[in-house]
Amino acid sequence: xxxxxxxxxxxxxxxxxxxxxxxxxxxxxxxxxxxxxxxxxxxxxxxxxxxxxxxxxxxxxxxxxxxxxxxxxxxxxxxxxxxxxxxxxxxxxxxxxxxxxxxxxxxxxxxxxxxxxxxxxxxxxxxxxxxxxxxxxxxxxxxxxxxxxxxxxxxxxxxxxxxxxxxxxxxxxxxxxxxxxxxxxxxxxxxxxxxxxxxxxxxxxxxxxxxxxxxxxxxxxxxxxxxxxxxxxxxxxxxxxxxxxxxxxxxxxx
Numbered sequence: 001x002x003x004x005x006x007x008x009x010x011x012x013x014x015x016x017x018x019x020x021x022x023x024x025x026x027x028x029x030x031x032x033x034x035x036x037x038x039x040x041x042x043x044x045x046x047x048x049x050x051x052x053x054x055x056x057x058x059x060x061x062x063x064x065x066x067x068x069x070x071x072x073x074x075x076x077x078x079x080x081x082x083x084x085x086x087x088x089x090x091x092x093x094x095x096x097x098x099x100x101x102x103x104x105x106x107x108x109x110x111x112x113x114x115x116x117x118x119x120x121x122x123x124x125x126x127x128x129x130x131x132x133x134x135x136x137x138x139x140x141x142x143x144x145x146x147x148x149x150x151x152x153x154x155x156x157x158x159x160x161x162x163x164x165x166x167x168x169x170x171x172x173x174x175x176x177x178x179x180x181x182x183x184x185x186x187x188x189x190x191x192x193x194x195x196x197x198x199x200x201x202x203x204x205x206x207x208x209x210x211x212x213x214x215x216x217x218x219x220x221x222x223x224x225x226x227x228x229x230x231x232x233x234x235x236x237x238x239x240x241x242x243x244x245x246x247x248x249x250x251x252x253x254x
Contacts, residue, residue, distance in 0.1 A: 197243030
């Protein structure tokens with residue numbers, strides 16, 4: 001069983017001491033997130049980079065047609081264009097190549113009321129537990145005014161598939177959540193699949209390569225983000241199913 005923590009187990013000040021010679025990169029893949037990315041970058045810069053806990057913030061612009069790139073740059077991020085075509089996996093692969101930290105934190109760019117404590121929580125196990133290779137955030141996800149009913153693809157697709165085909169990962173609360181962190185060597189040892197299957201693909205591949213005892217989960221509280229309409233969830237669901245089924249040995253063609 002993987003280790004489990006809560007965000008309040010860690011403080012930025014304590015982790016700065018524990019950081020030692022490690023370096024930390026924060027990467028935000030972003031497509032058309034001008035309304036949220038500025039505040040996220042600004043909070044990370046103000047609270048963590050200026051304090052020395054985070055060394056660089058990179059936003060990967062995944063083909064945005066709005067002012068995402070300008071908003072991110074104005075808040076203090078280095079902005080790079082995604083390589084290899086549109087898609088979350090491609091953007092994250094670009095982010096890994098464009099950053100230099102020995103620890104890399106990924107965070108979605110569509111979060112409202114962002115708290116830099118998310119980053120602190122994800123870094124905690126990696127900076128204090130040398131055996132931890134990968135940290136997944138989990139949280140409560142409201143859907144409108146209904147608490148804990150967000151994450152429709154997670155609850156209806158990803159978690160049931162993992163329970164059936166990868167039961168050793170059934171305890172992972174948010175297999176699709178975009179807030180996670182790992183050692184660079186860990187990410188470089190596995191593949192970043194194209195598209196929306198990247199989150200669950202990384203989880204399965206890291207568990208197989210390093211073992212679930214080297215994966216930690218951190219309760220980050222509540223996550224507020226842009227809930228997508230149902231028709232946009234169909235391709236996401238297909239990509240998630242394909243990533244899990246392929247790792248279970250099923251030949252899948254999208």
